[in-house]
Amino acid sequence: MSVEGQRCLCVVVLLIHTVRGAGEGTSPSPLPPSTVKAEHNELTVTFPPLDDLYPHTPEKHFATDNNTVVTSQTGSTALLPCVIRNIGDGIVSWIRRKDYHLLTVGLTTYSSDQRFQAIHLQHSEDWTLKVRFVQKRDAGIYECQVSSHPPTSIFLRLDVVEARAQISGPTEKYLKPGSTLRLQCSVVQTTEAPAFVFWYHNSKMINYDFENGVNVTTDPAQRLSDLLIPAASVTHAGNYTCVPNNAVPASIYVHIFNGENPAAMQSSSPSHISRNFYRLLLPTFVFNIILR
Missing domain, CATH: 2.60.40.10 (Immunoglobulins)
Structure with missing residues (x-):
């Protein structure tokens, strides 16, 4: 055999030996049967907590x-x-x-x-x-x-x-000409402030009657409205009515007298005229009954 043939044969033998050695080295050595743990052959199942599957719903x-x-x-x-x-x-x-x-x-x-x-x-x-x-x-x-x-x-x-207006003081007021007329109206038993408060002199609204000396100021938050006439005259006599937009109105009668006895002036107010009328009528009524 030639020298080159011998070299090829040696290379083939060397490759075969290397492959066998590598295969034998990588194969794991078997363990004795006694060393195999039984627990490796058991199946285990883990379930999540029920609270995770059914989250708690807040109570109504x-x-x-x-x-x-x-x-x-x-x-x-x-x-x-x-x-x-x-x-x-x-x-x-x-x-x-x-x-x-x-x-x-x-x-x-x-x-x-x-x-x-x-x-x-x-x-x-x-x-x-x-x-x-x-x-x-x-x-x-x-x-x-x-x-x-x-x-x-x-x-x-x-x-x-039921909200209602309320004018402070008596239901009738007596003044001399030139005196100051001041009326204060408050809204009571109310749950909300009035949008506006109107003042009437007899049947005329006078909130803006500046030419006749009338001055009206209203504080809705305080439920108050003031009417001021610095120098009242005979023309200012009469009925005054406070009318909030959301309450029952209130009225007062003002008398302006010139040197007369205030008690004598009572006969000129509507309420006293009616009482005096019945006082005059009563004797005549009784007399007619007696005659019958």
């Missing part, structure tokens, strides 16, 4: 206190609040308890009286009952009910008051 509850009292005056707008947390798919209804009349369901008004309306903004938890142009007959208990099993409710009471 009312944020508005039960037996809440709302006071409103006649002619104004009353707002009865009903705030419900976590209402979910619940539906809110308003019921008037004195006659169990269904007023609203959701945002739909079921009453023929369109003064009642449910107010609710999207994503809000407040379901307010709005009553426009409140009347005395609207006073009473109202139920805010949420549909559930069983239904849950709270009750609110609407109190209705």
